[in-house]
Amino acid sequence: MTTFPREEIEAAFAEFRRRGVETHDWAGWADMFTEDALYEEHNLGVFRGREAIKSWIVECMADYPTMTLWIEWYAIEGNRVSFYIWNNLPDPTGTGRRFGFPNTTFLEYAGNGLFSFEGDYYNPADAGRVFMEWLGAGGNRETPQDRSLKGIEGWSPAVPEGEYSREEIEREFEIYRQRGVTAVATGDWNQWADQFTEDAQYREHHYGYFNGQQEIRDWINGVMQPFPTMEFPVSYKVIDGNRVSALIPNILPAPDGDDGYYGFDVNSILHYAGNGKWSYEEDVYSPAEAGAVVKRWLAAGGVIPS
Incomplete structure (x- = not known):
């Protein structure tokens, strides 16, 4: 190509x-x-x-x-x-x-x-x-445009300013990916949470905002319990300085005897802070699409552990 x-x-x-x-x-x-x-x-x-x-x-x-x-x-x-x-x-x-x-x-x-x-x-x-x-609040089609509007203040932290090589960020992103693979294989999401700084922030466009590694750890351990076999292959990524933007489908395995696809796309944005740590993650996706995927998966025979 x-x-x-x-x-x-x-x-x-x-x-x-x-x-x-x-x-x-x-x-x-x-x-x-x-x-x-x-x-x-x-x-x-x-x-x-x-x-x-x-x-x-x-x-x-x-x-x-x-x-x-x-x-x-x-x-x-x-x-x-x-x-x-x-x-x-x-x-x-x-x-x-x-x-x-x-x-x-x-x-x-x-x-x-x-x-x-x-x-x-x-x-x-x-x-x-x-x-x-x-x-x-009174908005309508006649309300004048306001082209001065930008983002919402405090929505996300600034990208860390440290000078880290692309090779380091490539390596650490691969480790990030491997930690997800390990978590699925072993059920140990603590080792995945360990890669965030103590004061890391995490915006998840359905579940909310998490401040600090401990809040991230508590959330990820809870949210993954119903879906221990969900996989997170990386389709592609774009690296710009200390920011990584990656497309990471969240995929449930097809039930036995079924060859359907049960996945939904997530754009994950990461800020690298050095020393093998990430200071921010934002997961952007449609929870409605995710819910529809889970519903189809259950109807096809997928099972949530009791």
Whole structure:
């Protein structure tokens, strides 16, 4: 597979941002996908082909004329782009209230200024809650946009500033992955929690926010009890300084005699703090999709330990 020059991908992504984030030219934005592109929106559906993407995005965004978008960060590795974007609604009360939620995205660049894949990850319950709160506060289609809106203060910590080599971060991420494999094989999630700093923070887009290694340890030991055989293979990762953004499907093994796929995608974001420790993790995904997967798995014969 051809790996395109970073400068070419940067230029295409700048135009992608201009058409979408900056000007809301959604038809023109959709034209930046290949004719056979795949778009996985993990709440609203899967769209195959440029025309299907265009039809959906133009209709969808017409319902949100007051929404503005802000990209907090992006990273490029190979032909892949990973970015973190805020969906913001203007404060109808004039009191400084915030109505916004983030999602993460992976793009795959295919050359000639076009992208062949996009995947969006977020909790649709957060989106629905924010929108209903906004309507309750008086928001409507005539509320003026506020392009000064960015992210929510304190949402995530800054990436550590230490200078660590890419080789070290590659090595430690592989250890992170192996700790997950070990936890599944042995049931020992304590060794997985050991890799976080004592003051680490963890944002899980369904279960909440955990402060400190001990809270992370208590949560992971509890949440994994019903799913001791769930696996976490890494599809791919993007490393940018001390930040790692990885797509890590959470997969339940098919019951005996069944060859179905029982997995859901999670975008995990990690901050490396040195000495083999991570100071932050954020898991971005659709809990509704996860719940549907578990329901299908149980119906096919999957068993939760008593």
